[in-house]
Amino acid sequence: xxxxxxxxxxxxxxxxxxxxxxxxxxxxxxxxxxxxxxxxxxxxxxxxxxxxxxxxxxxxxxxxxxxxxxxxxxxxxxxxxxxxxxxxxxxxxxxxxxxxxxxxxxxxxxxxxxxxxxxxxxxxxxxxxxxxxxxxxxxxxxxxxxxxxxxxxxxxxxxxxxxxxxxxxxxxxxxxxxxxxxxxxxxxxxxxxxxxxxxxxxxxxxx
Amino acid sequence: xxxxxxxxxxxxxxxxxxxxxxxxxxxxxxxxxxxxxxxxxxxxxxxxxxxxxxxxxxxxxxxxxxxxxxxxxxxxxxxxxxxxxxxxxxxxxxxxxxxxxxxxxxxxxxxxxxxxxxxxxxxxxxxxxxxxxxxxxxxxxxxxxxxxxxxxxxxxxxxxxxxxxxxxxxxxxxxxxxxxxxxxxxxxxxxxxxxxxxxxxxxxxxx
Amino acid sequence: xxxxxxxxxxxxxxxxxxxxxxxxxxxxxxxxxxxxxxxxxxxxxxxxxxxxxxxxxxxxxxxxxxxxxxxxxxxxxxxxxxxxxxxxxxxxxxxxxxxxxxxxxxxxxxxxxxxxxxxxxxxxxxxxxxxxxxxxxxxxxxxxxxxxxxxxxxxxxxxxxxxxxxxxxxxxxxxxxxxxxxxxxxxxxxxxxxxxxxxxxxxxxxx
Numbered sequence: 007x008x009x010x011x012x013x014x015x016x017x018x019x020x021x022x023x024x025x026x027x028x029x030x031x032x033x034x035x036x037x038x039x040x041x042x043x044x045x046x047x048x049x050x051x052x053x054x055x056x057x058x059x060x061x062x063x064x065x066x067x068x069x070x071x072x073x074x075x076x077x078x079x080x081x082x083x084x085x086x087x088x089x090x091x092x093x094x095x096x097x098x099x100x101x102x103x104x105x106x107x108x109x110x111x112x113x114x115x116x117x118x119x120x121x122x123x124x125x126x127x128x129x130x131x132x133x134x135x136x137x138x139x140x141x142x143x144x145x146x147x148x149x150x151x152x153x154x155x156x157x158x159x160x161x162x163x164x165x166x167x168x169x170x171x172x173x174x175x176x177x178x179x180x181x182x183x184x185x186x187x188x189x190x191x192x193x194x195x196x197x198x199x200x201x202x203x204x205x206x207x208x209x210x211x212x213x
Numbered sequence: 214x215x216x217x218x219x220x221x222x223x224x225x226x227x228x229x230x231x232x233x234x235x236x237x238x239x240x241x242x243x244x245x246x247x248x249x250x251x252x253x254x255x256x257x258x259x260x261x262x263x264x265x266x267x268x269x270x271x272x273x274x275x276x277x278x279x280x281x282x283x284x285x286x287x288x289x290x291x292x293x294x295x296x297x298x299x300x301x302x303x304x305x306x307x308x309x310x311x312x313x314x315x316x317x318x319x320x321x322x323x324x325x326x327x328x329x330x331x332x333x334x335x336x337x338x339x340x341x342x343x344x345x346x347x348x349x350x351x352x353x354x355x356x357x358x359x360x361x362x363x364x365x366x367x368x369x370x371x372x373x374x375x376x377x378x379x380x381x382x383x384x385x386x387x388x389x390x391x392x393x394x395x396x397x398x399x400x401x402x403x404x405x406x407x408x409x410x411x412x413x414x415x416x417x418x419x420x
Numbered sequence: 421x422x423x424x425x426x427x428x429x430x431x432x433x434x435x436x437x438x439x440x441x442x443x444x445x446x447x448x449x450x451x452x453x454x455x456x457x458x459x460x461x462x463x464x465x466x467x468x469x470x471x472x473x474x475x476x477x478x479x480x481x482x483x484x485x486x487x488x489x490x491x492x493x494x495x496x497x498x499x500x501x502x503x504x505x506x507x508x509x510x511x512x513x514x515x516x517x518x519x520x521x522x523x524x525x526x527x528x529x530x531x532x533x534x535x536x537x538x539x540x541x542x543x544x545x546x547x548x549x550x551x552x553x554x555x556x557x558x559x560x561x562x563x564x565x566x567x568x569x570x571x572x573x574x575x576x577x578x579x580x581x582x583x584x585x586x587x588x589x590x591x592x593x594x595x596x597x598x599x600x601x602x603x604x605x606x607x608x609x610x611x612x613x614x615x616x617x618x619x620x621x622x623x624x625x626x627x
Contacts, residue, residue, distance in 0.1 A: 037571050059268040061473040066538050124273050157244050266475040331480050364451050
């Protein structure tokens, strides 16, 4: 489990940097940057834990998240102009984070004996709600509702995990395969500018 | 209780359709539409259950809500152009939903031995918070704060319920009467374009 | 503790008035004004209690908060034009409220055996989240992220408290000193128009 823990921390770091960059772009002060980085990084797991009554919740039960976020914010301050050139690296981190958060959330849901459908939703919440909070607090329509389909990638990875789990695939192997599915879908989506279809009109409509 | 359960599901359906319509109007993708429908339909009960520590919370404890929302979203996709012509039907559903959600939330609060005032607030939260979440996530000032007074209708229905309860009116009869009060007030308000007064100036002011 | 209780109620009153004034300014109806006053006044403590699983949460466990908010809203309606001339009084109330909320939240965190860092965060959340909710619900970028640094004042007061606590300073004295620190920093900040630094560019950047 320790490799996954490291990846969890890396994902937290990447999410915190992504939040800090948005807040800096909005000219927030240092405290505002810290808060936005914080909610982006731990918001998903926090909502999941409150909803399933898992106390202490993520960042209260483990201070490593806070330390990671703090370091990520300092890192962002120091290297702001450099990070723009590191967008591929950040995208990699972000994708790893999303993949791991999805599976960690899903596994936590299952460990709380939740129905598999609910557990998958917990995985998706873990992965995407931080970004939603970031956008609500910076007064934007959450990005995820408009053009990102990475929630669908999380969903796909979660379903793969449950299927492999059903066939008794060993847990760590399953985790890696499913996380890879999330990451690969996300990379393909971004590279080929795919979007989920929007419904222009209903299937019986004219226009 | 089974009639009330059916109405609860109908109300969930109506709220989900209302959320899906707003999201479609905002050009959200399919996943975004599903999320907005979801929070509109179960957001009120979810907040209520988190606040009163009622675990498992509504949609985690009963998958029927999720199935209902999914069907409602598919229904909205299929019949989008038709639903515009069904606005009276939708208004009817929505009004039923609000009425029932208010009373269900109130009864749940009482069953948790909360003070009657708190229980009424839980009823109002159950009925209106889904719409507030829908509006916050689509980056609008929540409708309810600007011109809807249906929260007041919920409040009135809740008070009626408590009064009749005090006089030992049988629970199901009380439920139906109080829910009818909510629905009737809402219909009257909408038909006659009533609004709660706004305070232009204080009573001692000049202008 | 009874002096602190009185100050807690005064702080709640001040926060409720501040919320009501924002809502009136946005032309919300009476119900909307009540809700915004409510979330501004109890939102911080409510989030804290949900996060640390402290049930019943603040306003559910003690009806005095609701009564105070109700009176504050009526007071705001009655004296709206006068309150503009009372801005120093309101600022005083608000500052007292923030100071007390920070320390009460911190002490509650410690009483739940949380790590001191987490307890300080709970203090800050108690003091500032009500204002964040107020701004999100009225569709503004939360003020606190843009130019208020009073969260930093809360942070400083919380750290002082922990240091004095470490040196076994008597609890009530510690409370008063630390609350005074929060208040004094806030007053100085506002009087001299101080702001937390914003990061224009990283330290290695050119511009």
